Structure formats: C-alpha cells, structure tokens
Amino acid sequence: MAEQRYFEDVEPGDEFNEHWTPTRESVIGYLTVGNAxxxxxxxxxxxxxxxxxxxxAKAIVPGAFSMVMASRVVADWMGPEGKLHSIDVDFRRPVLHDxxxxxxxxVTDTLEDDGxxxxxxxxxxxxxxxxxxxQGTALVELPKRG
Amino acid sequence: MTLDANGYWYMDLHSHSTDASDDAGGTVEGYAKWIVARRKKGFHIDGFVLTEHRQFDPDADYTALSEQYGVTILRGAELETDIGHVLVYNLSPEFTRGFDLASVSLDHKEVFKRARETGGFAVAAHAGRPRIGLAEHVHGRGVTTDGIEAIEQLNGGSNDEENGRAQELAEQFGLHRVGGSDAHFVSAIGRCLTAFRRPITSLEDLVQELATGEYHPVTVEQTLDAATEGAR
Incomplete structure (x- = not known):
C-alpha cells in the first residue's frame, strides 16, 4: 500500500513521477477490460x-488509458487517506505505442479554503x-497530521 | 528590478490563462505563484506575457498581482494568420480596430506591418510547428519572410525537431529569435524564455527591446546555470 502523504509536508514546486512505456500488449489488456x-x-x-x-505514425494509446495512468500516479502519491477530487486533462498530441x-x-498550490x-x-x-x-490538472485533498 | 549576474532579464513571451483561453488550465495568479516557487529553487524568471488566443481585452489589469508577487505581467495576443500563429505585443486601439481578432486567417503581412506602425511588435509563433508555424509556409508554399523581424524559435509546446526547424529558418533568413513557454498550465510557465539585455517592466520596454534584436531564447534550466555561474 502507498505511503500516506500529509498536507503539512507538501509545498509548491514539489514533483513526483513514474515512467511508463505503453506496449501493444498493455493497450490490448486495457481495451479488453469490460469489452473482450x-x-x-x-x-x-x-x-x-x-x-x-x-x-x-503508428498505433496510438487510448486517451482514457493515459488518463488512468496519470490518475494512478497521483493516487499512489497521495496515499490511502487522500481524496482525488478531480483530474482534468487535455490531449494535445497522440501517445504512440512504445x-x-x-x-x-x-504541486502548483496548497490551499485551505473553507478549512x-x-x-x-x-x-x-x-x-x-x-x-x-x-497535460492537465488535479485537485487532491490530503489529511493533516494529528 | 535588476538583471541577473550575467546581465540578463528573462521573460516568457507566450502564455495562456483561464481568464481568456478556453484550452488553458492555469490562472494568472497561479503563474505568478509558480514563478516565485521557481525562484526559490534558483531559476531566473522575471515575468511573462499573456498572449490569449484570438482576442485582446484592453481593460484587463494585472498590476495588483504583478506588485504582490514581484513578477512583471504584460499582455499581448496570439492571432491566427495565413502563415500560422503570430504573437503581437502592445496592441493599440488603432491596431485592434483594423482587424477581426477572432479570425483564423488574417493577412500576416498586414498584421506584421500594422503592429509596427502602431507602436507594437509581432513575432511568428512556434515557427517550426507543422501548419501553424512559419517554416512550413516558407518552405512549402514559397511565402517570403519580408516584413518579419523575429520568430519564436524555442517554444515549450513544440518538440525538439520542430524547434530545430525554427532555428534553421532563423539562421537561413537572419531572423531574430525569442523563446516562450506557450504555457496553458501553471507548471509550464517560464519553461522557455527570452533573455534580454535590459529590464522589461512595460510593453513599451518590451517593444523597444524586441526592435533591437539583442536577445536570444533560453530554457529555464539555462537560467539556473547562469545563476550558478554568476555566484562563482
């Protein structure tokens, strides 16, 4: 299980990442979920x-698959008590197989609006x-320590 | 307001915000905050120009934000012409009256010419990009670069090959080169910049400096190098 992230430990400029190479097999695996x-x-x-x-230029990766992967990276970072309120992305160029x-x-901002x-x-x-x-943006609620 | 240790002032000449570009996710305040955060990490970003798509609101005023965050915030526009997109700075009422800014096929010769005649300056945006950049129109359609003084050679939304194509165009035709992030989201602001030799705090300053040709495009990482070298 991913480590818990706390609001106090986060500041603008923080970044995190994950590498991903979408293969034909993984795209087929994604497409097959719910539709064999x-x-x-x-x-x-x-x-x-x-x-x-x-x-x-070659076969492309479904946009929703790219979005799922981006969501997963955010979800892993925020930890089990974090809440992903929204993720909104633009698809500006194709993502190709391999x-x-x-x-x-x-992290672009930290807010405590309405507590x-x-x-x-x-x-x-x-x-x-x-x-x-x-490219896109996400809004995450994190727990506070104590 | 001072130059960095190596004598440069860094401006991002191409950005879009949620205030007026429907494909943008970054707010103007978000950009200013991000620049402050980047400065804490040693990067040099002095300001940016909002170049919203196909429009210009003469009443928009970011003076308060500019003062609050210590970031120069200026306004231009990204217009669409028959040779691709064009960034225009210091749009006067005289300029805006002469064009339908919402058009996607303005006469580029008129845009470049009228910008200069009315106290502004125009730059061919993301010049190496297919279809919407100048290079393809020059090489594919035989368009001349007459009346064009500068191009955006380094664009944060273009890939390495496209930016390379823009550099070749600049070298071939002796065009001045600027850099801009083309930011649509907060963390992209300042990714590509233009290094000037004098501070820029107004549109008049910007136009004056663009006319000199004494500037060049840089990535934000290069501003960090400059800071490090300057500290030695």
Missing part, C-alpha cells in the same frame, strides 16, 4: 496499419521527443 472483443478488433489502438489510415513516457505531477486542506497539481505525460501530449 475490443482487444481483438483491428483499430487505431491496436494496428499500425489502421492508425496510418488516419495520419498517425513511447518512452515520463508521467509527471507538480479543507487541498493541493493543486499539474499532471502531464512527457515523451522522448520533448512533447507533452497529455
């Missing part, structure tokens, strides 16, 4: 050929081409 057929169907998410038909990604989150200890985060995926294909 999706992973077996040739689509822009599973086939380079299909992706090239719509102008992509991209070498760094999922980064940075609720809240942390604002920027969350983004960065690839080996210097691009940030997925």
């Amino acid at each position: 057929e999706a992973g077996n169907t040739a689509s822009r998410f599973t086939s380079d050929e299909e992706a090239k038909k719509i102008g992509m 991209d070498t990604l760094n999922i980064l989150a940075l 609720v200890p809240t942390v604002k985060l920027d969350v983004y995926l960065e690839n080996e081409r210097g691009e940030r294909p997925v």
Whole structure:
C-alpha cells in the first residue's frame, strides 16, 4: 500500500513521477477490460496499419488509458487517506505505442479554503521527443497530521 | 528590478490563462505563484506575457498581482494568420480596430506591418510547428519572410525537431529569435524564455527591446546555470 502523504509536508514546486512505456500488449489488456472483443478488433489502438489510415505514425494509446495512468500516479502519491477530487486533462498530441513516457505531477498550490486542506497539481505525460501530449490538472485533498 | 549576474532579464513571451483561453488550465495568479516557487529553487524568471488566443481585452489589469508577487505581467495576443500563429505585443486601439481578432486567417503581412506602425511588435509563433508555424509556409508554399523581424524559435509546446526547424529558418533568413513557454498550465510557465539585455517592466520596454534584436531564447534550466555561474 502507498505511503500516506500529509498536507503539512507538501509545498509548491514539489514533483513526483513514474515512467511508463505503453506496449501493444498493455493497450490490448486495457481495451479488453469490460469489452473482450475490443482487444481483438483491428483499430487505431491496436494496428499500425489502421492508425496510418488516419495520419498517425503508428498505433496510438487510448486517451482514457493515459488518463488512468496519470490518475494512478497521483493516487499512489497521495496515499490511502487522500481524496482525488478531480483530474482534468487535455490531449494535445497522440501517445504512440512504445513511447518512452515520463508521467509527471507538480504541486502548483496548497490551499485551505473553507478549512479543507487541498493541493493543486499539474499532471502531464512527457515523451522522448520533448512533447507533452497529455497535460492537465488535479485537485487532491490530503489529511493533516494529528 | 535588476538583471541577473550575467546581465540578463528573462521573460516568457507566450502564455495562456483561464481568464481568456478556453484550452488553458492555469490562472494568472497561479503563474505568478509558480514563478516565485521557481525562484526559490534558483531559476531566473522575471515575468511573462499573456498572449490569449484570438482576442485582446484592453481593460484587463494585472498590476495588483504583478506588485504582490514581484513578477512583471504584460499582455499581448496570439492571432491566427495565413502563415500560422503570430504573437503581437502592445496592441493599440488603432491596431485592434483594423482587424477581426477572432479570425483564423488574417493577412500576416498586414498584421506584421500594422503592429509596427502602431507602436507594437509581432513575432511568428512556434515557427517550426507543422501548419501553424512559419517554416512550413516558407518552405512549402514559397511565402517570403519580408516584413518579419523575429520568430519564436524555442517554444515549450513544440518538440525538439520542430524547434530545430525554427532555428534553421532563423539562421537561413537572419531572423531574430525569442523563446516562450506557450504555457496553458501553471507548471509550464517560464519553461522557455527570452533573455534580454535590459529590464522589461512595460510593453513599451518590451517593444523597444524586441526592435533591437539583442536577445536570444533560453530554457529555464539555462537560467539556473547562469545563476550558478554568476555566484562563482
């Protein structure tokens, strides 16, 4: 289980990250959850050929999968008593199969509006081409010590 | 308001905020706070210019925030032309009256020319980006760089190859080069900057310095190096 993060220990500028390389197998695994057929169907998410038909360099990773991974990084960081109130991302460029990604989150502000200890985060995926294909923000409530 | 140890003043010339860009997640105050946090870690960021998409509100005023956080906050616009996006600084009523700022196909020659004639300055944004950057229009459509003095060579939203393409364009045509983060989110502000030789605290200062050509683009990490070198 992830370690608990406390509001007092967080300050703007803090950052954390996790590396991720989405393989074809992992994308199929994701697609198959709740829809066994999706992973077996040739689509822009599973086939380079299909992706090239719509102008992509190769098969792409579903946006929701990228968002899930970013959410997981935040959830692991905040710990079991943290509450992820929201995560909102923009998809600015495609994430391709086998991209070498760094999922980064940075604390941009800490607030106690209405007595609720809240942390604002920027969350983004960065690839080996210097691009940030997925960028967004998250709002997390953290417990206070004592 | 002083230059850093190596004699530079660092401005981010390209950013968007929730105040006026619907694709942005960063607030103006969030940017100012982030810059203060970055300074504590040794980075040099003196200010930024808000260049909201296809609009300019002459009544928006960030003086209070600027004073509260000690960060220069200026306002321009990112307009859309037939050669891609163009950053315009110091938009006068005379300039804005002459264009439909919401248009996505303004005549770039008129934008560059009128900006200068009305006391402003225009820069071709993210010049190496496909479709919306100048390089593709020069090399693919035979557009000339006549009337264009500067391009955004280092853009925080462009990849390494695209920024390299912009650098080649600048070198080929002798264009001045600026840097801007193209920030849409707080932590991106100041990621790419322009290093000037004089302090900039107003749009008039900015236009004057842009006209000199005495500046160059830098990454925020390079400002840290400058600080370290200066301290030795």
